[in-house]
Amino acid sequence: MAIIHGGQLARVAKQYQIPEQDWLDLSTGIAPFSYPIPEIPNKIWQDLPTISSSLIAAAKAYYQAEYCWPVAGSQQLIEKLPALWNEKVNSEHSRSQKHVYLPKVGYKEHQQAWFKGDYQLHFYQEELPTFIEKNSVVVVINPNNPLTDTFSITQLIELQKYCEEQHALLVVDEAFADIFEAEFSFVTHLNNTANVIVLRSFGKFFGLAGLRIGFVCSSKAWCETIQDNIGPWSINGPALYVAELALKDKSWQKQQTKRLQIQSHKMIELLKKQLPSSNIKANALFVTVFNENAALIYQLLCKNAVYVRLTDEQDALRFGIADPSQLQRLSANLAHIG
Ligand SMILES: Cc1ncc(COP(=O)(O)O)c(C=O)c1O
Incomplete structure (x- = not known):
């Protein structure tokens, strides 16, 4: 049994025949802000871990x-x-x-x-x-x-x-x-x-x-x-x-928590406005929107190159947290399908 997960953009891009690079991918609960990768000493690559x-x-x-x-x-x-x-x-x-x-x-x-x-x-x-x-x-x-x-x-x-x-x-x-x-x-x-x-x-x-x-x-x-x-x-x-x-890195962790909370809050406000009559449940890593038309909204979003996760039960959409520019694009796309 192959399990459907978020993060399977290649499959969805092919299905909707839209090039992968054109998508807004909010299909996972992975933070959009990553810990900065430092320069990694050669020795770390060379040695057995x-x-x-x-x-x-x-x-x-x-x-x-x-x-x-x-x-x-x-x-x-x-x-x-x-x-x-x-x-x-x-x-x-x-x-x-x-x-x-x-x-x-x-x-x-x-x-x-x-x-x-x-x-x-x-x-x-x-x-x-x-x-x-x-x-x-x-x-x-x-x-x-x-x-x-x-x-x-x-x-x-x-x-x-x-x-x-x-x-x-x-x-x-x-x-x-x-x-x-x-x-x-x-x-x-x-x-x-x-x-x-x-x-x-x-x-x-x-x-x-x-x-x-x-x-x-x-x-x-x-x-x-x-x-x-x-x-x-x-x-x-x-x-x-x-x-x-x-x-x-405690200071990065603190900054990360804060910005995830801010973005999550903004997303909740946006989704409340754009998808009324939904029940929204959220934390600082993802927002889940229960809506009786979840499957239809999923398809409309996909047609607009926005990839979110439709739950297996097809009763909700899970949005990963968007960074500020992704949020702008999401807002425009939601207005378009609304
Ligand atoms: C609840 C839960 N547990 C575990 C995992 C596995 O994550 P990882 O192997 O990256 O730690 C996931 C991945 O989406 C998850 O959602």
Whole structure:
């Protein structure tokens, strides 16, 4: 099953027969302002990559984690988790059926990975699951992409206790959490014995999804398992180099949060005006517009070379945050289709 994502401009450009360079691409939740790529010393390109203690220290400080480890984007671990959890459960217990609890609407790669791992899929949405099988898995996407919904720390702590009772794995995907206060993250509530994995995407907030680096925050034992499993050179040297600088650069992070909030706010105002009778939900990395004519609006936008993400349910459009010049163009295009 091939999953549709934002960021597939080549496919859409071909479908609408408009050259790729003519499009306004707001189809992802990747920040439009990127951390500036510094000059990268030759040695970084020449040498095999090493995970330095200074990078780990920078990541621990940024995520406020006791233990964390880099991965080649959180997607790398999403794909590996079913096998890792199987191995752990099989070494400790016997079970006949494998169960995973996932948000019905949310980043579909989780569903795909557990499905491929022969797990029985169960779905929840507004409420976290209140019944789970022993040795199962619960995936929480916080904030949800594309719905923007969030769960509180209190709700997650309760779920984590229940997961512990059931010897279940809790996966908290915080791909878009950088835009919130540090207290939002479940990382600071991790304890060193629990089967809890928090996934942190680097590419979205820092606007560098192509770098393919992310971080996992978990217990020491889980970090070691992941380290063994992904091998020594999964993440390239330039990615490690740039990520370390970016994670330490507090003033850039502050500026980034501020400008994303400003642009998000402006987009909400624009979309409210141009797409009335919509229900708009937003955070500082994307704006999701629920509208009964979402599929039609999507087509009209595409005909005007504006690419946004039509949700799988076809009931909403997710707009990535536009920079000031993109916002001007979006405003003109929306006026045109309105
Ligand atoms: C909720 C969520 N989690 C994880 C990912 C994977 O991102 P990455 O592998 O770049 O960290 C995405 C990508 O869109 C996402 O939306």
